[in-house]
Amino acid sequence: MLFNSAPFLVFFPVVTVLYFLYPHSLRWALLLVASCIFYMWFIPQYLLILFLLITIDYSMGILIEDARLKGAHAKKYLIVSILATCSVLFFFKYFNFFSLNLTALGDFFDLHYPAKIINFILPIGLSFHTFQSLSYVIEVYRGRQKAEHHFGIYALYVMFYPQLVAGPIERPYNLIPQFREKHNVDYQRIADALKQMAWGMFKKVVIADRLAVLVNQVCSDVHGYQGPEFVVASLLCPVLFYCDFSGYSDIAVGSAKAMGYRITNNFNFPFFSRSMDEWWWRWNITLYSWIRDYIYIPLCQSRILRNNRAVNVLIAFLLSGLWHGAAWTYVIWGAINGCYLIFSTLTYKVRKGIHGILGLKENGLFLKIWQTAATYLLFSLAGIFFISKSVGDAVYIFSRLTCGWNEGYLKNCFVSLGFDRAWWTHTSELLVVLFIMDLLQQNAGEKFVFAKDPVWCRWMYYYGLVLAMVFWGHYGRNPFIYFQF
Amino acid sequence: MGETRLFISNFEIxxxxxxxxxxxxxxxxxLLVGAVNICVDPAGLYKGVIHQYEGLEEQNAQSLIEGRNIENVRIDMDDRLLQKHxxxxxTSRADIVILGSSHSMWFGENIFPGKKVVNNSVxxxxxxxxxxxxxxxxxKxxxxxxxxxxxxxxxxxxxxVSERWLSIKEDTFGMLGRLKIRSTRIKQPLISGAWFNVFSFxxxxxxxEKLLRSSPQQIDPDHKEGRIGQLLFKDGRRLWTMKLLSWDIEKSRRKTIMELQDGTFMQEFNQRKMDKELESILENFIQYLINQHIQVTLCMLPIHPQVYKSFIGQENRPEVLRITDVEHYYQSLxxxxxxxIFGSYDPSVCHLGDRDFYDGDHIRNDVIEKMLKNKGAPCSMPGI
Incomplete structure (x- = not known):
């Protein structure tokens, strides 16, 4: 079920109302059934795969804890669990990629290995719930999380519908205890949740789906365009991904919050980051903290790579790229972002020195704007690989970035993209609204941005948001981009 | 605070x-959305467009039988009822009958000169x-x-079936009876599907859009100069509005992108899957035609390149009908x-590009004519 579809408009209030009407002891069952229905809306049979994963990791969690308590070797269970979970992920997501590359490699060495292709559709959100499952077994192994003996509660931890298909990837110690807490109907909390959901929906249906057409248009036919279109598409793609994914996350967090659950916010105003390092603390937070805790830190603690921070960063980002999709474009995207981070660390002192020589204050407005813009630009450039259909397309885009900057071409190129002046004006206005709202919300912190304003002012905002969705929303059932991961 | 039977406190209530x-x-x-949708009703969901023009379809059918072309036919006429009449x-047997959609409206005697062709596309x-x-x-x-x-x-x-099918409902049941099929796919909904759109954004x-753009003469069937309606030829072939004749590439491109943007094309494919029962009905229907010694030709027409790309790009979405699977099925059929069988959904197979389409959905008449008549080319019509 998509958050931006009519069935969800019925599903969400019905589940939320039933949740509060149910006795506390049975609420987990209600949520589990609701989550199954939510997931089965896509491909019902894939629920079995999910339950297979759940059963394996549930059993392994208990076995790991038993072994730890008895002083036995728990690592073997952890390895079994990781292998089982990763093989499901590998089979559905990476098998074809691996097979095709093996064939290409074989051809290179004149060894002809026929590529085996499996024609399964990738289960929705597989990467998200496998990571969530892995996080559970690893935490049990590390002793930071007790093994969950209630199968229903554990299943719900993996399947909790607000974050089932596209995260946020929750840690077991944050989510599992909440399933045992009693949540009451609370006007303020539910009102806050609905506001967050409305804002998320606005970002998705009004901004992201509008920008998606332009970006998809350029990426699906790269040979038909030149530098100006590529620059616009690559500059808009971070906003597109942000509005799409953070829109999804807001709806996820909001729908959980309405029932009393606290889910981690996945984005923290990334466009105000002043360095790539800061960017990754603000962008897709739960994924990158997962990678940091379960890949990067263990690599830094390993015997071989203990003193090799740069290599560890690169490995972590390569894997993060591969996590997004089984294609070389994603791997290269990850590698570029890893290189940014390494370069940023290596040149930190030099850049500080230059700021000193130029007399730029660390918190001065000019430096802030420069660093924020440079960070955004770097992310946009790397994003070309993310949005391209193939490495060849991405290379073509890079090679053409400087072409077409003449008056004759510029005059017609944006119109020939299919968008009239009104579209561009309206899009620019929406981007300004997004920027101002994010700026205000960042300054307001946890509180709702208009919390201190008079009632009429707040209601103007609510009505404005709803009317914007009514008049300008796109309701062609465009799925969230991160569903495919 | 006393607990109620519903496990929530009075405070919570x-x-x-x-x-x-x-x-x-x-x-x-x-309420505003509902009121505007019902009052403006751009697709005629609530006003009962079907049968709105008493006898119009029958009159038009009579004109066609008399061998007259009809100018300025209302675009919201019930074309199923027209075909029925x-x-x-x-009174005489046709050489060739076309069963098709808006995509095949231009198939007619122009493609098969000297033959009696009847285009029954709706x-x-x-x-x-x-x-x-x-x-x-x-x-008959x-x-x-x-x-x-x-x-x-x-x-x-x-x-x-769709809402539009009601005017030939009895005939569909009649044909199902001939095929000895009792379809479980015809369900009369308790509430008309249109009412689900009342609050549709x-x-x-x-x-x-209609409120802002429409002017009275655009919906006036008697407005001759504008030729806003359709031209209906005696063989049932149809030419869409003059707007299409004044086609230009940029307008077409813009329209396609806008329609891709608002999901117009995806609506046909979303939440739809190939259905075994419908496949079986189609196969039975074809077998029935063969049993009547009718020569059957199957045809697939290309989709606009950008729309096709978009469909292919979405094939990994489980809720979307996979166009390559559908084509594969038709080929095997x-x-x-x-x-x-001729044609393909893939425009590159028929060497078509953006310029060959009126919009994201329809091939230009001149292109379609050229494509079908081009003997030996990949998408030419067999037996011309």
Whole structure:
């Protein structure tokens, strides 16, 4: 079920109302059934795969804890669990990629290995719930999380519908205890949740789906365009991904919050980051903290790579790229972002020195704007690989970035993209609204941005948001981009 | 605070009431959307467009039978009813009958000179329409020599019937009876599907668009100069509005992108899957035609390159009908029944580009004519 579809408009209030009407002891069952229905809306049979994963990791969690308590070797269970979970992920997501590359490699060495292709559709959100499952077994192994003996509660931890298909990837110690807490109907909390959901929906249906057409248009036919279109598409793609994914996350967090659950916010105003390092603390937070805790830190603690921070960063980002999709474009995207981070660390002192020589204050407005813009630009450039259909397309885009900057071409190129002046004006206005709202919300912190304003002012905002969705929303059932991961 | 039987406290009930009132405060927005949708009703969902023009379809059918072309036909005429009357009034056997959709409206005597061709294409066609229309021939035992069936992808995906089908409903049941099939796919909904659109935001946007753009003469069927309606030729072939004749590439490109943006094309494919029962009905129908010694030709027409790309790009979405699977099925169907099949959904197979389309959905008439008549080319019509 998509958050931006009519069935969800019925599903969400019905589940939320039933949740509060149910006795506390049975609420987990209600949520589990609701989550199954939510997931089965896509491909019902894939629920079995999910339950297979759940059963394996549930059993392994208990076995790991038993072994730890008895002083036995728990690592073997952890390895079994990781292998089982990763093989499901590998089979559905990476098998074809691996097979095709093996064939290409074989051809290179004149060894002809026929590529085996499996024609399964990738289960929705597989990467998200496998990571969530892995996080559970690893935490049990590390002793930071007790093994969950209630199968229903554990299943719900993996399947909790607000974050089932596209995260946020929750840690077991944050989510599992909440399933045992009693949540009451609370006007303020539910009102806050609905506001967050409305804002998320606005970002998705009004901004992201509008920008998606332009970006998809350029990426699906790269040979038909030149530098100006590529620059616009690559500059808009971070906003597109942000509005799409953070829109999804807001709806996820909001729908959980309405029932009393606290889910981690996945984005923290990334466009105000002043360095790539800061960017990754603000962008897709739960994924990158997962990678940091379960890949990067263990690599830094390993015997071989203990003193090799740069290599560890690169490995972590390569894997993060591969996590997004089984294609070389994603791997290269990850590698570029890893290189940014390494370069940023290596040149930190030099850049500080230059700021000193130029007399730029660390918190001065000019430096802030420069660093924020440079960070955004770097992310946009790397994003070309993310949005391209193939490495060849991405290379073509890079090679053409400087072409077409003449008056004759510029005059017609944006119109020939299919968008009239009104579209561009309206899009620019929406981007300004997004920027101002994010700026205000960042300054307001946890509180709702208009919390201190008079009632009429707040209601103007609510009505404005709803009317914007009514008049300008796109309701062609465009799925969230991160569903495919 | 006493516990109630519903496991929530009185305080919580009060809080719930406040939330309900807060949500109720947005009711005016929904009422506005509903009122505009019903009043403006751009697609005629609530005004009952069908049968709105008493006798118009029959009059038009009579004109066609008399061998006259008709100018400025209302675009919102019930074209299923027109076909029903057209076939009812026929007295001689046709050489070729076209069963198709808006995509095949230009198939006619222009493609098959010297042959008696009847184009029975209707807009937004579904499989039930083919059955219902062809039952008209079966009832009169006036079978044509050859039937060309346009295979749109949605033919073998539920729904089997649409709201538009009601005027030939009895005939569809009639044909199902001839095929000895009792379809479980015809379900009369308790509430008309149109009422689910009352609060639809996208329908509201279309309503506003219509409010802002429409001028009285655009919907006036008697406005001769503008030729806003259709030209209906005596062989049933149709030429869409003059707007299409004044086509230009930029307008077409913009329209396609806008329609891709608002999901117009995806609506045909979303939440739809190939349906075994519909496949079986289509196969039975083809077998029935073969049993009547009718030469059957199957046809797939290319989709606009950008729209095709978009469909292919979305094939990994489980809720979307996979166009390559549909094409594969139709190809295998032709092979099994040993039928002629031509064309492809993939525009590159037929060497078509952006310029060859009026919009994201329809090939230009001149291009279609050239493509079908181009003997030996990949998408030419067999047996011309």
């Amino acid at each position: 009060k809080e719930g009431r406040r939330i309900f009132l807060m949500i109720l405060a947005f009711a005016p927005v929904l 057209f076939i009812q009034k026929m 807009i937004h066609v579904l499989l039930a329409d083919y059955l219902g229309i062809f039952n008209g021939y079966a009832k 035992n006036l079978f044509p020599k050859r039937v060309i069936i346009l295979l749109d992808p949605q033919l073998i995906a539920v729904p089997f 996208s329908y509201f946007q279309k309503s506003i 032709a092979q099994r029944f040993n039928l002629e």
